[in-house]
Amino acid sequence: MSARTSEQDVGTREREALSRIERVRRMPPRFRDERITMAHGAGGKATQSLIRGLFVPAFASETLALLDDAGRFEVDGAPLAMTTDSFVVKPIRFPGGSIGELAVNGTANDLAVVGARPLAMTLSLILEEGLAADDLAAEVEAIARAAAIAGVEILAGDTKVVERGHGDGLYICTTGLGRIDDRASLSPRSLRPGDRVLVSGRIGDHGTAILLARGEFELDADIRSDTCCLWPAVDALLNAVGPSLRCMRDATRGGVASVLNELATASGVAIAVREDQVPVQPAVAGACELLGIDPLYVANEGRLVAVVAAEEVDAALTALRCVRGCEDAAEIGVVDVEPDGMVIVRSAFGGRRVLDLLVGDPLPRIC
Amino acid sequence: MKYVDEYRDGELGGALKARVEKLMDGGRHYKIMEVCGGHTHTIYRYGIADLLPSNVELVHGPGCPVCVIPMGRVDDGIAIAARDGVIFTCFGDMMRVPGGHGTLLEAKAAGADVRMVYSPLDALRIARENPQREVVFYAIGFETTAPSTALTLMRAKAEAVSNFSVFCNHVTIVPPLRALLESPDLRLDGFIGPGHVSTVVGARPFEFIPRQYGKPVVISGFEPLDVLQSVVMILEQLKDGRCDVENQYSRVVPYDGNRQALRVLSEVFALRPHFEWRGLGFISQSGLRIADAYADLDAERRFEVPGVRVADPKACQCGEVLKGVIKPWECKVFGTACTPEHPIGTCMVSSEGACAAYYNFGRFSREKVAV
Numbered sequence: 001m002s003a004r005t006s007e008q009d010v011g012t013r014e015r016e017a018l019s020r021i022e023r024v025r026r027m028p029p030r031f032r033d034e035r036i037t038m039a040h041g042a043g044g045k046a047t048q049s050l051i052r053g054l055f056v057p058a059f060a061s062e063t064l065a066l067l068d069d070a071g072r073f074e075v076d077g078a079p080l081a082m083t084t085d086s087f088v089v090k091p092i093r094f095p096g097g098s099i100g101e102l103a104v105n106g107t108a109n110d111l112a113v114v115g116a117r118p119l120a121m122t123l124s125l126i127l128e129e130g131l132a133a134d135d136l137a138a139e140v141e142a143i144a145r146a147a148a149i150a151g152v153e154i155l156a157g158d159t160k161v162v163e164r165g166h167g168d169g170l171y172i173c174t175t176g177l178g179r180i181d182d183r184a185s186l187s188p189r190s191l192r193p194g195d196r197v198l199v200s201g202r203i204g205d206h207g208t209a210i211l212l213a214r215g216e217f218e219l220d221a222d223i224r225s226d227t228c229c230l231w232p233a234v235d236a237l238l239n240a241v242g243p244s245l246r247c248m249r250d251a252t253r254g255g256v257a258s259v260l261n262e263l264a265t266a267s268g269v270a271i272a273v274r275e276d277q278v279p280v281q282p283a284v285a286g287a288c289e290l291l292g293i294d295p296l297y298v299a300n301e302g303r304l305v306a307v308v309a310a311e312e313v314d315a316a317l318t319a320l321r322c323v324r325g326c327e328d329a330a331e332i333g334v335v336d337v338e339p340d341g342m343v344i345v346r347s348a349f350g351g352r353r354v355l356d357l358l359v360g361d362p363l364p365r366i367c
Numbered sequence: 368m369k370y371v372d373e374y375r376d377g378e379l380g381g382a383l384k385a386r387v388e389k390l391m392d393g394g395r396h397y398k399i400m401e402v403c404g405g406h407t408h409t410i411y412r413y414g415i416a417d418l419l420p421s422n423v424e425l426v427h428g429p430g431c432p433v434c435v436i437p438m439g440r441v442d443d444g445i446a447i448a449a450r451d452g453v454i455f456t457c458f459g460d461m462m463r464v465p466g467g468h469g470t471l472l473e474a475k476a477a478g479a480d481v482r483m484v485y486s487p488l489d490a491l492r493i494a495r496e497n498p499q500r501e502v503v504f505y506a507i508g509f510e511t512t513a514p515s516t517a518l519t520l521m522r523a524k525a526e527a528v529s530n531f532s533v534f535c536n537h538v539t540i541v542p543p544l545r546a547l548l549e550s551p552d553l554r555l556d557g558f559i560g561p562g563h564v565s566t567v568v569g570a571r572p573f574e575f576i577p578r579q580y581g582k583p584v585v586i587s588g589f590e591p592l593d594v595l596q597s598v599v600m601i602l603e604q605l606k607d608g609r610c611d612v613e614n615q616y617s618r619v620v621p622y623d624g625n626r627q628a629l630r631v632l633s634e635v636f637a638l639r640p641h642f643e644w645r646g647l648g649f650i651s652q653s654g655l656r657i658a659d660a661y662a663d664l665d666a667e668r669r670f671e672v673p674g675v676r677v678a679d680p681k682a683c684q685c686g687e688v689l690k691g692v693i694k695p696w697e698c699k700v701f702g703t704a705c706t707p708e709h710p711i712g713t714c715m716v717s718s719e720g721a722c723a724a725y726y727n728f729g730r731f732s733r734e735k736v737a738v
Contacts, residue, residue, distance in 0.1 A: 014696055018730060021702030035476040045708045217485060285368055291485075292718075339731055349591045350377045351414020353728035359707040 026341065029053045043254030043299075044358030067262065068188055069110040069250050072180060079180035081116035083107060086173040092139070094213040096205070096224030099170060100142035102301055105227050106252065107176035108150040112231040113248040113304055115184025115238065118150055121176045123157040128167035139170060150229040152176070181235075183242035190246045191267035195335040196313040198306045200233050200326045201226065203256055204284040204295035206302070212287065219290065221283040226325075228302035233323045237306060240319035244309035251303050254358050257296040259305045260333075260343045261357045268340045273333035273355065276348035296345075297358050307335065374590030375413070383595040384418045390602040397423045398554060399601055400691050402544065403561035404431030404719025405589045411728035413591035423598065426691035427721035429543045429647065430561050432508040433460045434689060434713040434720045437643045438677035440536055441466030444505050447534060447670050448479040454497060456490040457505035459483045460717040465710060467677040471505075487519035487533070494523070494531035503666045504533045511563040513537040513655060514628040517635035520661050534666040535657050538642060540564045541572050542653035548580045552692055557601040559594065560586035562616045567632075569624025570612050577610040588616040635661055645713050646679060646686025685712035688721050695722040702726055 029045075031053030039046035056065050063071040070083035085107050092099040108118040123143065127136065147154055205226040212219055230250065237245055249259040256278070264271045273296075280288075280295045288295045302325065308316045313331055320329035343355040391397075401407055407427045410416065416425065429435060441464050448455035448471060455471070462472045462483060475481040480500075484490050487504050494502035506516045516533060523531045540561055547553060560573055565586045573584045583604040587597035597615045604610055614620055635658055642654025657665040679685065683705070684698040695701050695714065705711040707723050714722035 014694075017696040017701065021726075021730060024703045024706075035473065037472050037476045039472070049708075216489075282368060289368060289371060342731060344731060347375075347413050347591075348377055349375050349380050349413045351417040351591070352731075353411060353414050354730050356727050356730075359727075 022339070022341075039359075042358060043252070043258055046359075047254070048357060066188065067266070068114050070114045070116060070176070070178070072114060072116075081111050081114050081178045081180055082176065083110040084173070084175045085110060086171065088168065088171050089210065090168050091213055092135070092169050094225055095209050095222075097227040097301070098139060098142050099172060100139035101146045102225075102227050103172040103174050104143055104146035104150055104152065105229050105301060106250075107174040108152055109230045109250040109302070109304070111176050111178035112229070112234040113250045114180070115186045115234065115248070116178030116180045117235075118152045118176060118178045118229070118231055120153045120155045121147070121174050123154055124173040125157070125159050126167055126171040126173070127159065127161045128169050129161060129164040131169050135169065146229070150231065181238055183238040184245070185243060186245060186247050188247050188249075188263055188266035191263055191269050191307050191335050192246070192309075193269060193335050193337045194310045195246055195307050196310055196331050197260070197271060197273070197333040197335065198308065198313070198316060198320065198329060198331050199251070199256060199279065200230070200304045200306070200320055201302070201328045202279040202281045202284070203251065203300055203303055204280055204288060204298035206300050207255070207298035208284045208287050208295075210299075211291070217291065219287060221287055223281075223283050223287065226300055226302040228325050230302060230304050233304060233320060233326050236319040236323050237308075237316055241308055241312040241316045244312035245316070246307040246309070248304050248306045251300045251305050253299050255295070255297040255299055256303075256305055256332075257294070257343065257355050258357055260355065263305075263307065264343050265341045267335075270336040270339050270341075271333055271343045272336050273343060273345045275345050277330055277332045279328045279330045296355060310334075371590070374588070374592045376592065379592055380418060380595060383592065383599055386599050387423065387595070387602060388420055390599065390606055391420060391422065392606065395422065397556050397602065397605070398426050399423065399557050399559060399598060400426040400428045400555050401559040401587075401594070402428040402430045402540070403559075403563065404434065404717065404721075405563060406559055406561075406587065406594055407431065407721050407724050408719045409589050409591055409594055411724040414728075415591060415594055416729070418595065419598065423602075426555065427688065427695075428558075428691055429547065429644070429689045430509065430540060430564070431689075431714070431717055431719040431721070432512065432538075433458075433464055433717035434685065435538060435543075435644045435647070436461075436464060436507060436536060436713060437645045438466045438679065439643070439673075439675050441471070442468055442677060443672040443674060444534060445469070445471060445474045445479075446672050447503055447666060448474050448481050450501070450670065452500050453480065454493055454500050454502045455479060455481045455505065456484045456493060456502065457481070458485075458507065461505060461507060463710065464713055464716050467675075487516050488522075491519050491523055491528060491531055494528050495526075498530055500530060501669075502531050503670075504531075505536070506533050507536045509538055509540050509561070509564050510567040510632070513636065514567060514625075514631050517631045520635050520657065520664050521631070523664055524661060529663075532664050532666040532669050533657060535636070535655060537636065537655040538644070538653055539655065540568070541575075542650045543644060543647060544573075544576070546647065546650050547690055548576065548582075550690060553690060555582060555691070556605060557583040557585070557610075559597045559601070560584045560612070562586055562588050562593070562620060565614075565616065565620040565624070567625050567628045570614050570620060570622045571624070573612050577612060581610055583610040584612045586612070586614045586616050586620055588619065634658065643676065644689075646683075646689050648686075680711050683712040685714045685722075688712075688714050695725040698722070702730070
């Protein structure tokens with residue numbers, strides 16, 4: 001065999017191996033772990049196996065199976081969206097925010113990114129024996145303030161107290177209700193080749209701020225959580241490019257990388273990202289570099305990913321950048337045909353790599 | 368990021384790419400081994416294969432600290448972690464390495480107190496803060512990480528922290544390289560030498576490679592420009608008919624190494640007669656144990672461990688991957704039964720492992736992608 005044919009043979013065998021792997025990956029994930037590990041809560045592959053391998057099959061809901069940030073439904077012709085969330089962040093106060101503010105914004109954002117104006121929410125507080133009354137009062141105030149800013153009314157609540165050692169001071173569970181905006185026609189399955197991918201600002205601030213606030217790494221930097229209500233950003237996008245807006249996602253746990261993977265899978269398309277176009281502030285880039293973490297996997301609490309038709313990308317960016325907190329919005333990539341279900345990144349250096357769902361749990365509790 | 372972005376400059380990368388193409392000798396196929404897992408990670412993270420002609424092949428070597436840990440040593444760690452009152456500390460990657468009886472992560476879920484640390488000093492701090500608990504650090508790595516373990520042991524001894532001990536799995540880089548060069552099924556044209564190990568041992572210990580085996584070695588840094596420049600330097604040697612140890616990473620690596628670190632190593636550690644490597648079997652004088660002067664801090668002497676040798680799973684071809692005999696995708700279970708979320712072999716666990724790096728970053732058909 002000549003050197004040339006042997007090389008071609010290697011190429012063919014490698015391609016065969018790769019398509020075998022993609023076949024395996026496309027099979028619905030099974031939940032086959034013996035116990036829950038921290039990885040099941042990290043938003044990556046283990047979380048996916050839990051959701052798609054256990055929850056979705058058990059509840060047999062078409063709306064749930066869409067795996068959107070909130071479920072859409074109608075009551076007497078009124079299009080509504082509903083979501084639920086729980087907050088176990090540690091520490092409960094961190095630079096740029098606190099658990100109470102996070103609970104309101106996180107719930108409102110799950111509604112906002114499916115095109116629903118957040119209207120109302122409920123609040124369950126799980127308090128640990130010994131929690132200082134001042135800390136609780138401060139969080140209640142933070143919740144009230146954030147709810148006022150988001151235009152959300154708190155309709156009902158519940159309180160439980162658990163013994164010392166069974167909670168980290170304060171956990172918050174919420175339910176959110178919103179009304180789907182007439183201008184929105186969004187679906188995670190609607191991405192088309194040629195569409196553009198946007199982020200609403202600099203990424204990685206929240207996760208990095210929490211990581212440093214925990215004080216385990218003896219790193220110090222002025223990084224603040226990005227927690228905020230995303231409805232103004234969504235409102236601006238719907239106003240500017242409504243019908244051309246394909247889908248939005250709140251880039252929380254698992255970061256922008258996980259959102260892009262979920263969308264690529266849901267729509268059966270490829271997403272190509274230009275790493276040098278992804279906005280990351282220098283302090284976050286530096287901290288992530290030291291800790292060996294890719295900012296694309298780091299959680300955000302006030303950043304959305306939006307996919308828009310190519311011809312409306314400039315209008316969408318202009319509209320976003322007029323919203324407070326979204327001044328650094330950027331186009332980071334484009335939707336392509338192949339390889340479907342995958343996200344590929346071109347690094348500033350020129351080479352390409354796969355950007356897959358996260359495996360394992362590199363980060364502590366961040367929301 | 369200053370002092371980092373400079374080494375990731377795409378334009379300079381383009382210039383080096385052109386230089387590589389100029390140095391090519393027609394139809395010759397070049398096989399260059401990067402010894403260190405850190406290089407493997409860089410190669411996939413920055414898509415360096417995209418920038419090299421198809422007849423320059425990078426072969427992944429044995430220098431991934433997590434990948435070379437045999438299953439029996441993982442089981443030993445889990446046995447210690449499962450003891451009452453023990454706080455077991457290790458680097459994050461180590462938690463997902465499968466032993467014969469699950470992983471440390473699973474042991475944690477089952478109730479063991481297993482904590483991830485970034486440095487052995489963090490483990491010592493945990494020991495100081497929990498005087499009533501036994502705190503064990505699971506030490507892994509080549510000469511790169513061994514000095515930090517050594518300094519931690521020295522500090523623990525000086526401060527008389529009696530509830531701290533180290534389960535030592537440190538290994539040295541030269542014996543596996545020699546074993547590799549002796550293996551008959553390997554054809555290599557040169558080595559990208561391990562940069563971090565060399566900051567400690569220097570470049571001199573690698574002189575046997577050109578001298579006895581006639582292969583060029585270039586000690587390399589870990590940024591993409593470092594790796595590309597090292598490929599250029601190896602190709603230049605081959606073109607000139609030379610073979611030497613050259614130091615591309617001179618901004619960090621002194622030719623004679625770090626004498627202070629070497630002194631610390633020889634005080635705290637002693638060579639084991641032999642040590643088992645995942646997939647490579649027993650290699651003589653390749654592992655470090657804790658020296659007798661520090662015996663009190665040696666977890667292997669403090670706790671009873673099973674110490675059972677567990678054979679590698681039959682389907683797993685980590686050994687061949689570590690020796691560069693096969694590419695990750697050529698392994699029978701790669702990407703199907705063995706994936707990063709359910710690894711069978713160690714090479715699929717660490718981000719420096721050849722299989723995990725290929726699976727996570729390199730797993731796509733280049734013709735189909737037009738980014």
